Amino acid sequence: MKILFLFIQILLLIAIAPFLSGLIKKIKNTLRMRKGASVFQPYYNLQKLFGKEEVISENTSWIFRITPFIVMGCVVLTIPLLPLFGLAVSLNYMGDFLLIIFILALGRFFLALAGLDAASAFGGMGSSREMFISALVEPVALLAVFAVSLNAGSTSLQAISNFHVMKLSSFIAVISLFIVTIVETSRLPIDNQETHLELTMIHEAMVLEYSGRSLALLEWASYIKQVIFFTILSIITMPFGSANIFIYFIKIAAMCLIIAVIEILTAKMRLFRVVDFLSFSLFLSVTALIISSIGL
């Protein structure tokens, strides 16, 4: 029975992940007074890509070919670690936020290698930027989650979601984590998912050589990664009712709304300005840690 819930959690999150991206796009278009595509457009895109022939560069090696599967495997693996409807009733204390970061690092490592594999300058550029930004964001994420864990007394996400008090330090940490989420999901102002301009793209540059089924897997994986980060954020900001499917969806939809509003209000940041932006969030994380260490 427990295992069944866990499987439902995994399948449900995989299934709704593209919907959230469609939802964010729809909200953005509505706010911009455009009609825009249907919220189910990501599903149509995936269907189209799965049916297409795949073109692979002659310079690539096996790394390029296995990367989509590894990336997909990693993001799916992190889903059962989230304390949602599945975990609330079953596997207590399995994995913490650190483990999620480490698992996602495996996918990112291969994706960056795949970027370099086709001998294209675009791919290398994307890999370099991706590794740069992810290296800088790691301490920010860690300290923010750590400040929250100090309040809850454990680094386990389960314990954090059971800790129903919103302290000042948690609040500051959440702002910092929000920045982390923006970075990890390649959203504005760090990265722009909608462009293929060499000066601005990060994630899209790495996957530029992919097509067909592999591209579909990578796209889907990035949708799932987005759900994972939204879920973690919602667990920490609104530590109640994660086990209830409806409350969970309302929380996730709220996250989508916030992200969409931010995306239409900001412009893409220059790559080296990102350093300042992340330094600011590091400062927030350290502040959160200091405040939580004095017990607030």
Added chain:
Amino acid sequence: MGYFKTGLSMLIDPLSLFFLFVIAIVSLPSAIYSIGYLKGEYSRAKTALAWVLLVGFVASMVLVVTVSNAFVFLIVWELMSLVSYFLVTFDNKHEKSVMAGTIYMIMTHIGTAFITAAFLIMFKYSNSFDFTAFKLGCQAMPGHVKDIVFLFLLIGFGTKAGIVPLHIWLPYAHPQAPSHISSIMSGVMIKTAIYGLLRFVIFILGINAIWWGNIILILASISCLVGVIYALMEHDLKRLLAYHSVENIGIILLGVGASMVFLKMNMPVLAVFALCAGLYHLVNHAIFKGLLFLCAGSVYKMSQTRNIEKLGGLIKLMPQTALAFLIGSMAISAIIPLNGFISEWLTLQALFLGSINSIGGYKIFMGICAAVLALTGGLAAACFVKAFGITFLGLPRSKKAESSREAPLTMRLGMFFLALLTVVFGLAASIVIKFLVIVSGCATGIGVEKINFTLNNFVLAPQGSTVYLSSPLVALVLVTIIGFIAAGVYFGLGRNKVAVNKTWDCGYYNLDSRTEYTATAFSKPFRVAFSFFLLPYRKTKKIRESSYHIKSFRYEVFTTSVFKSYIYEPVIKLIYITAKNLRRFQPGSIHLYLAYIFVTILLLLIFVNRF
């Protein structure tokens, strides 16, 4: 003179056994590897010499970790330094080797001088060089003397370990030795310094004040960051790896330093746990750094270059070496499920647990150390994406790289043995931890019978007096990843239509190796972000055909070594100036020398008469 009649007495306790094990698992594959590596590289006499030096080197390290007398320890320590000096200068045709050897010799002797001084102070309180007597003598030692001894030992062993700012010799010496020796030097030799710190500071001296741990934690954090930032800028494959040794020594010392702090805070369980994390990273670093140096050696032997800007595309020419290097890169970047991940995760957990359980400033201090470790991990992953991606992926960037072939069988055997170990030490973490608990209990003098760590679900929660490390997950990780790879192979080969074509070139012309992304370009964002520390500068040169037309453009980027230009060079300059001034007393005139002798005798006579 009775002190010296001890002979070669040995002490083999769990701590020594652990280090013997580390020496064995790296030396054995390196020795097998050297059969293929030395072949065709050197003359017969030189090959024989290489074997003799290898045996001498390993033997001296074995003695370092087993002798039980400080006087003998100094002798074998010096022996280890000398043998490794001969190995660093083994390729004595290169001017670089001689310089690297000289720098190594000077630095290592500065270290030995400090260790000797510390031993002499300890001898004063114990009247014997024996370890047991040392331990007794140190209990009677006043606090401030202990502090001095600790600082001397820290400088002495820190030089060998390559702690920043004493790391200066490491990136010169390690890459210059033959590759199998580089792997032993980086994998094992610098660890004997950690042995020295554990044996003499924690085991014999005993921790006097909490700031000892703080100093080690701060130095370790700085070493981590400095090591990895320099590694990112480095394009010589072996020097890059040498800088990563500085980084990893930092990670090991984070565990050791945290353990010292916990010992002083009277938290024995956490102290044992933190030391376990440090020791686990020590054995892991020995394995994967040994592996990476062996792979780098294969690349060097087969392509005759260590500059990664001239390599590329080797994954198709030497697929097995590439696989081994990939495994090593993943392990050092703390990628799940290999061994580097486990030990870095344990170190982070140790710091977190320390932060949760301590009070006041230590909460923040430990948290910041953990953040430094996280940043280091991210930068190390970036560095190895660069190292592997530029060396093995894409297109070959030079003729030498194009003509590379797979390394001989003996070399591959050595590499695959270590690659296998990275997997084993990643998956069998629960078993390894059980042994490490005994080792760290031995070093810290804490009874470990009641301490019980279980690695189950990858969550750490303090439960009473035991640390509860909750991992069927490793199995889950593997099942999922293998499942997806299997599915990928099935669908990839079976059903999906795949066409092979050229890389997208924006419709201009055929891409070649000159349009690939380079290592310099890859590290550019890091160079800009850390420019306050790296002080980069560039040299550009326009070669003109006429004043209107530029024929070619030369662009070079350099970084400034802060430690070299602001610490070492001023000191060296000062020594030179002093020597120059002292030379005035020695002008070569025999009359003047006679006068010196006369004056000296006169002064002595006066001295003897007066006092």
